[in-house]
Amino acid sequence: MLLLYILSLLTSQAYLSPVTKDALFQYIDDHQNDYIQRLKDWVAIESDSSDPSKRNQLQHMMQVTKDYILQLGGNVEMAELGEQEYSPGRKLHLPPVILAEFGNDTNKPTVCFYGHMDVQPAKKEDGWITEPYTLTEKDGNLYGRGTSDDKGQVLALLHAVESIKKIGLPVNVKLFIEGMEEVGSQGLEQLVEEKKNTFFSNVNYIVVTDTPWLSVKPGITYGARGNCYFLIEVKGARRDLHSGGFGGTVYEAMSDLIYLLDLLVDVKGKILIPGIYEDVLPLNEQEKELYKGLEFNLDELQADTGVQTFLHNTKEELLMHRWRFPSLSIHGIEGGFSGSGTKTVIPAKVIGKFSIRQVPNMNPSVVEKQVSDYLENKFSERKSPNKMKVNMVIGAQPWLANMNEPQYLAARKAVKRVFNIDADMIRAGGTIPIAKNFEEVLGKSVMLLGIGGPDDAPHGQNEKISKFNYIEGTKLYASFMQELTSF
Amino acid sequence: MLLLYILSLLTSQAYLSPVTKDALFQYIDDHQNDYIQRLKDWVAIESDSSDPSKRNQLQHMMQVTKDYILQLGGNVEMAELGEQEYSPGRKLHLPPVILAEFGNDTNKPTVCFYGHMDVQPAKKEDGWITEPYTLTEKDGNLYGRGTSDDKGQVLALLHAVESIKKIGLPVNVKLFIEGMEEVGSQGLEQLVEEKKNTFFSNVNYIVVTDTPWLSVKPGITYGARGNCYFLIEVKGARRDLHSGGFGGTVYEAMSDLIYLLDLLVDVKGKILIPGIYEDVLPLNEQEKELYKGLEFNLDELQADTGVQTFLHNTKEELLMHRWRFPSLSIHGIEGGFSGSGTKTVIPAKVIGKFSIRQVPNMNPSVVEKQVSDYLENKFSERKSPNKMKVNMVIGAQPWLANMNEPQYLAARKAVKRVFNIDADMIRAGGTIPIAKNFEEVLGKSVMLLGIGGPDDAPHGQNEKISKFNYIEGTKLYASFMQELTSF
Numbered sequence: 001m002l003l004l005y006i007l008s009l010l011t012s013q014a015y016l017s018p019v020t021k022d023a024l025f026q027y028i029d030d031h032q033n034d035y036i037q038r039l040k041d042w043v044a045i046e047s048d049s050s051d052p053s054k055r056n057q058l059q060h061m062m063q064v065t066k067d068y069i070l071q072l073g074g075n076v077e078m079a080e081l082g083e084q085e086y087s088p089g090r091k092l093h094l095p096p097v098i099l100a101e102f103g104n105d106t107n108k109p110t111v112c113f114y115g116h117m118d119v120q121p122a123k124k125e126d127g128w129i130t131e132p133y134t135l136t137e138k139d140g141n142l143y144g145r146g147t148s149d150d151k152g153q154v155l156a157l158l159h160a161v162e163s164i165k166k167i168g169l170p171v172n173v174k175l176f177i178e179g180m181e182e183v184g185s186q187g188l189e190q191l192v193e194e195k196k197n198t199f200f201s202n203v204n205y206i207v208v209t210d211t212p213w214l215s216v217k218p219g220i221t222y223g224a225r226g227n228c229y230f231l232i233e234v235k236g237a238r239r240d241l242h243s244g245g246f247g248g249t250v251y252e253a254m255s256d257l258i259y260l261l262d263l264l265v266d267v268k269g270k271i272l273i274p275g276i277y278e279d280v281l282p283l284n285e286q287e288k289e290l291y292k293g294l295e296f297n298l299d300e301l302q303a304d305t306g307v308q309t310f311l312h313n314t315k316e317e318l319l320m321h322r323w324r325f326p327s328l329s330i331h332g333i334e335g336g337f338s339g340s341g342t343k344t345v346i347p348a349k350v351i352g353k354f355s356i357r358q359v360p361n362m363n364p365s366v367v368e369k370q371v372s373d374y375l376e377n378k379f380s381e382r383k384s385p386n387k388m389k390v391n392m393v394i395g396a397q398p399w400l401a402n403m404n405e406p407q408y409l410a411a412r413k414a415v416k417r418v419f420n421i422d423a424d425m426i427r428a429g430g431t432i433p434i435a436k437n438f439e440e441v442l443g444k445s446v447m448l449l450g451i452g453g454p455d456d457a458p459h460g461q462n463e464k465i466s467k468f469n470y471i472e473g474t475k476l477y478a479s480f481m482q483e484l485t486s487f
Numbered sequence: 488m489l490l491l492y493i494l495s496l497l498t499s500q501a502y503l504s505p506v507t508k509d510a511l512f513q514y515i516d517d518h519q520n521d522y523i524q525r526l527k528d529w530v531a532i533e534s535d536s537s538d539p540s541k542r543n544q545l546q547h548m549m550q551v552t553k554d555y556i557l558q559l560g561g562n563v564e565m566a567e568l569g570e571q572e573y574s575p576g577r578k579l580h581l582p583p584v585i586l587a588e589f590g591n592d593t594n595k596p597t598v599c600f601y602g603h604m605d606v607q608p609a610k611k612e613d614g615w616i617t618e619p620y621t622l623t624e625k626d627g628n629l630y631g632r633g634t635s636d637d638k639g640q641v642l643a644l645l646h647a648v649e650s651i652k653k654i655g656l657p658v659n660v661k662l663f664i665e666g667m668e669e670v671g672s673q674g675l676e677q678l679v680e681e682k683k684n685t686f687f688s689n690v691n692y693i694v695v696t697d698t699p700w701l702s703v704k705p706g707i708t709y710g711a712r713g714n715c716y717f718l719i720e721v722k723g724a725r726r727d728l729h730s731g732g733f734g735g736t737v738y739e740a741m742s743d744l745i746y747l748l749d750l751l752v753d754v755k756g757k758i759l760i761p762g763i764y765e766d767v768l769p770l771n772e773q774e775k776e777l778y779k780g781l782e783f784n785l786d787e788l789q790a791d792t793g794v795q796t797f798l799h800n801t802k803e804e805l806l807m808h809r810w811r812f813p814s815l816s817i818h819g820i821e822g823g824f825s826g827s828g829t830k831t832v833i834p835a836k837v838i839g840k841f842s843i844r845q846v847p848n849m850n851p852s853v854v855e856k857q858v859s860d861y862l863e864n865k866f867s868e869r870k871s872p873n874k875m876k877v878n879m880v881i882g883a884q885p886w887l888a889n890m891n892e893p894q895y896l897a898a899r900k901a902v903k904r905v906f907n908i909d910a911d912m913i914r915a916g917g918t919i920p921i922a923k924n925f926e927e928v929l930g931k932s933v934m935l936l937g938i939g940g941p942d943d944a945p946h947g948q949n950e951k952i953s954k955f956n957y958i959e960g961t962k963l964y965a966s967f968m969q970e971l972t973s974f
Contacts, residue, residue, distance in 0.1 A: 330739065330742055336820060
């Protein structure tokens with residue numbers, strides 16, 4: 001009875017705020033069981049993009065998503081991406097990308113949401129406490145593969161559209177939903193380029209709904225570090241040699257490589273490559289202030305990682321070094337003996353792998369030259385007859401948005417409205433290629449507004465989303481669309 | 488007709504040297520096709536000790552060997568070693584060790600030969616130009632798995648026994664032939680201990696027939712380096728971390744490990760651990776002389792390995808650093824990212840692996856302390872909060888025989904007689920655990936008298952023995968037994 005009354009209110013544009021606000025939220029609360037059921041149905045589809053044997057389920061997932069968007073009254077185009085050669089001579093049909101549209105009122109702003117329907121692999125025996133493809137509610141959390149990354153976030157958005165449509169969409173909504181995110185988004189960049197002057201032409205804002213918060217407090221992501229990934233290859237003999245027969249007689253490629261790797265970074269994480277910090281944006285007072293208000297607990301981080309002592313003692317220092325200062329990590333060595341036990345080999349060719357998380361305004365091509373020059377000089381000083389070469393194999397740029405753009409202001413207002421708290425303005429320590437890609441190709445304002453929790457384990461065992469984040473996140477997306485009209 | 492005449496000579500003890508010498512060699516030459524055929528039959532048995540599915544063939548190989556020894560008139564005991572747990576809960580019957588005896592004349596010296604009947608794995612697709620288990624003659628070489636290591640060497644010895652028996656064995660011959668050498672000789676040391684006062688009690692000399700020459704010139708091996716194998720484990724977080732989220736905020740275990748590994752050895756192969764060279768036997772003039780006469784070609788080594796510049800320019804310096812000076816090699820890192828491609832991981836726990844080939848009179852337990860003290864000091868200086876520990880997991884001692892013992896003199900005379908050249912007195916750069924084991928447990932004189940060529944590729948693709956080495960090696964073993972009577 002009450003529901004019918006609320007619905008009658010919702011369908012009337014005459015009762016917008018403040019009554020509508022409450023009614024909208026009430027509607028969402030009243031439908032939460034439906035929303036969880038739909039998430040359950042969608043999680044059950046094993047849309048693992050990395051597994052060729054599950055490609056049918058991934059294709060099915062894209063169809064189910066399309067059908068639901070049609071049911072909500074959207075227009076849908078399925079953009080085909082062709083085939084993928086997943087191993088030499090073996091091809092698979094790529095899942096199409098969903099391009100959808102709700103409304104095309106030229107008086108309203110148009111916001112395009114990005115998300116993905118594929119998931120990481122998951123098997124019970126990996127250490128899941130529940131069946132990974134059977135959504136299971138437990139202690140206020142919804143466990144299952146894809147609950148947080150990214151089916152749960154996309155569904156929260158679609159349910160926001162569903163609920164807000166009852167009172168009329170305040171903005172034009174577009175959706176750009178892919179099925180290959182977890183394996184590198186094949187073909188996506190080209191599709192964005194192709195659709196630049198059609199699908200994307202009237203888009204004002206792009207929102208990526210595939211990101212977690214920093215804490216239990218809602219966060220809006222406005223930047224990400226880049227990644228310059230280097231391989232140092234050192235080559236000695238033509239083949240691996242036995243350390244009994246050759247130890248003490250040859251210049252060993254491995255010790256040359258170890259020498260070079262040890263010149264990269266000191267114990268405190270300071271990068272030793274000359275000039276590397278020159279282009280890092282100076283820290284100003286305003287930015288410092290931003291870090292002070294962030295909700296972040298070092299004790300929790302200690303408990304989570306088992307790390308007793310971090311490189312920095314305060315949350316501000318630690319987060320700055322995660323987000324806005326560069327770092328260098330050595331990942332490993334290819335070509336040596338990496339198995340368990342013992343092997344008395346002198347490896348012929350070894351490849352050291354390290355990467356630099358670079359930040360604005362560092363330029364990957366400058367970084368590449370700084371690293372190459374440094375290592376080549378040092379190797380030349382060493383006077384080893386072995387052959388050394390340095391290659392930068394990834395040069396992903398950092399991304400930094402202007403957080404005073406309208407959609408950021410709208411998102412902050414929406415957070416305040418739903419949660420009665422100021423949003424944390426956060427960044428990602430890793431790269432977010434899709435954000436940089438949208439920004440570069442389309443020249444549009446990009447924002448990451450996700451609803452994942454900091455402990456959702458999106459690529460790990462026991463992935464979950466909290467029921468609170470899922471339902472309140474639905475309200476957040478709905479509120480965001482409403483708030484966007486006021487800027 | 489001629490053969491019958493020779494045989495009539497051979498069967499008569501009245502015609503020993505010098506006529507017998509030539510007749511013995513002639514007999515061996517006349518039977519070379521039989522000898523090659525038997526090698527072909529034995530190579531065809533895939534006695535790969537590492538492969539549980541081939542254990543039946545390995546057991547069969549031991550039976551075939553036993554039957555042939557019985558056919559030659561030897562007494563044979565098959566010593567059972569029990570079972571091997573090759574993976575948790577899965578057991579395999581270990582092949583028995585053959586303990587055989589020809590003659591027990593207390594007026595004659597007794598020489599015990601060691602060899603093995605198991606082989607390394609081999610598959611055509613690994614890059615063999617012939618079927619590995621089908622003996623194939625090509626350009627004077629006999630290709631096939633086990634031709635050199637060790638079926639060919641054991642058969643040359645057995646054929647030497649067969650031929651010399653025609654004129655009467657000049658010495659008592661014992662055989663100690665195992666089937667698990669390639670996978671670590673399980674149970675062997677214990678068996679040697681058990682048989683110390685029975686089978687081995689009257690043994691004067693032990694000859695290992697499982698070794699190559701340094702060049703085309705016959706070599707007698709009198710020493711081997713040891714092996715102290717170390718693991719440095721550095722542990723940071725409880726789990727691997729993402730370099731995006733954690734780069735710049737944690738003390739990375741990998742960079743600590745790289746720092747420690749870089750402190751071990753310099754570009755010229757000099758070991759940087761304090762005190763490590765203190766116990767190395769000084770080089771004397773007599774030993775220097777020995778190196779001058781060795782047949783060894785650096786150009787061939789360059790061609791074989793693809794190494795253009797060695798650490799030492801002369802054959803003497805190079806061989807001394809292979810055999811009588813210690814060396815340190817870094818083999819690799821476990822726990823980091825060692826695959827191809829890129830992965831942005833901060834490994835939680837990494838294990839660096841290196842080994843020191845130590846020489847007389849270095850002591851593994853002294854080396855262990857020197858290494859541990861050095862690394863612990865250096866790590867403590869670094870002030871990293873990560874956990875580091877050093878473990879020596881192999882401490883195999885070096886072995887050095889007295890080359891003036893009778894069996895060495897006999898072997899040198901035998902080489903001179905068969906090849907009309909002075910033998911090279913050589914060492915092994917690697918360890919020969921069986922030699923040290925025989926010496927320590929039994930307190931007997933041990934010598935390595937093998938007939939493999941320097942390019943036989945015993946563990947590689949296209950293993951071979953040259954027909955020359957196989958047949959002249961048969962003469963060498965026969966002559967050695969004869970010469971042993973004169974000391």
